[in-house]
Amino acid sequence: xxxxxxxxxxxxxxxxxxxILAETPDMVVTDEAARGExxxxxxxxxxxxxxxxxxxxxxxxxxxxxxxxxxxxxxxPVLVLSIYPEExxxxxxxxxxxxxxxxxxxxxxxxxxxxxxxxSGRKYITPSLAEKLAQQLDYTSERPLHExxxxxxxxxxxxxxSGKAVKNMAESxxxxxxxxxxxRSRILxxxxxxxxxxxxxxxxxxxLL
Numbered sequence: 001x002x003x004x005x006x007x008x009x010x011x012x013x014x015x016x017x018x019x020i021l022a023e024t025p026d027m028v029v030t031d032e033a034a035r036g037e038x039x040x041x042x043x044x045x046x047x048x049x050x051x052x053x054x055x056x057x058x059x060x061x062x063x064x065x066x067x068x069x070x071x072x073x074x075x076x077p078v079l080v081l082s083i084y085p086e087e088x089x090x091x092x093x094x095x096x097x098x099x100x101x102x103x104x105x106x107x108x109x110x111x112x113x114x115x116x117x118x119x120s121g122r123k124y125i126t127p128s129l130a131e132k133l134a135q136q137l138d139y140t141s142e143r144p145l146h147e148x149x150x151x152x153x154x155x156x157x158x159x160x161x162s163g164k165a166v167k168n169m170a171e172s173x174x175x176x177x178x179x180x181x182x183x184r185s186r187i188l189x190x191x192x193x194x195x196x197x198x199x200x201x202x203x204x205x206x207x208l209l
Contacts, residue, residue, distance in 0.1 A: 002026055002119045005042060007033040007065070008054040008081070013104070017052065017081075020108045027115065036060025043073055050119050053098075055082040055089055058174050063089075063096055063151040070097040077118035081111070087207045088158055090129050092151065100124030144206060145191045153190070156183040160196055161203035 004021060006014050006029055014032050021027045031046060033039045036059045043051065051069070055062035062080060069078060077099040082089060090101040099118035102111060114124040125133070149157060152173075159169045166184070170177045184196075193199055203209050 001028055002049045002115060003028060003030045003047065004115065005029075005031050005033065005039070005046075005048045005051045007036075007039045007051060007057065007062075009034045009057045010054075013054075017111075020111065021115075024112055027112070034058075036062070036065040039065050040068055040072065043069060043076065048076065050115055051076060051078045052081050052115075053078050055080060055084060055093070056172070058172075061151070061155060061173070063093065063155070066093060066096045066098055077121070079114055079118050079124065081106075084158075085207075086126070086129050086132070088209075091132055092154065094123075094125075094129075094133070096151070101126075101129065145202070146206065146208065148190050149187060153183055153187050156180060157187050157191075157199060158203070158208060160184060160187070161200045161209055163200075 004027060006017050008014050008017070018029045021029050030048065031042055033042055034057070036057050039051065039053065040060070053062050053065065066078060066080070069076060078097070079100045079102065080089070080093045080098045081102050081104060083104050085103060086101060093101055100114050100123060102114055102124070117124045146154060146157065155173070156169060159172070164172070166177055166180050170180045173180065187199070188194060191199070191202070193202070
């Protein structure tokens with residue numbers, strides 16, 4: 001029996017996942033978490049075979065949790081399940097130690113197949129993601145500007161490019177407005193840009209939206 005921890009801040013998503021997995025005889029959801037800190041607490045005190053982890057959660061982000069999980073339980077498979085397309089986060093989360101990446105638009109059958117695969121110690125990588133990873137290994141290709149950003153900077157950059165207001169970003173990330181503004185300034189400086197419009201244009205050109 002594959003014991004699963006579902007980590008997502010939306011109760012409706014957790015319920016939907018539990019319903020899908022309840023119909024799968026070799027899987028059982030043994031716990032759930034709505035915040036990043038909860039994930040770390042539960043993994044520290046209980047045994048799981050797979051963690052289903054969302055990228056966007058209040059408090060610690062999925063990427064931050066991912067990195068800390070690697071030090072707490074380095075062998076625990078983590079399958080990231082996100083609303084964001086592969087272009088935005090997949091390579092980044094795999095580099096952080098995830099065992100696989102799926103979007104929430106994926107079919108239930110694909111989710112179940114991915115859970116079985118990562119629980120056996122293997123990686124779950126779609127053909128399109130495999131191609132992106134191969135491109136990452138091509139050292140002759142120029143490194144995209146957004147890859148120079150830290151995980152938090154990248155997350156803020158995607159939010160800016162999506163048209164979110166600073167106040168909304170601050171609430172979503174559990175940060176102050178001043179901190180988000182500091183991140184924005186740092187992002188623009190690192191990427192050699194002067195405005196949100198340039199960031200939006202860059203995000204569109206690089207399929208980050």
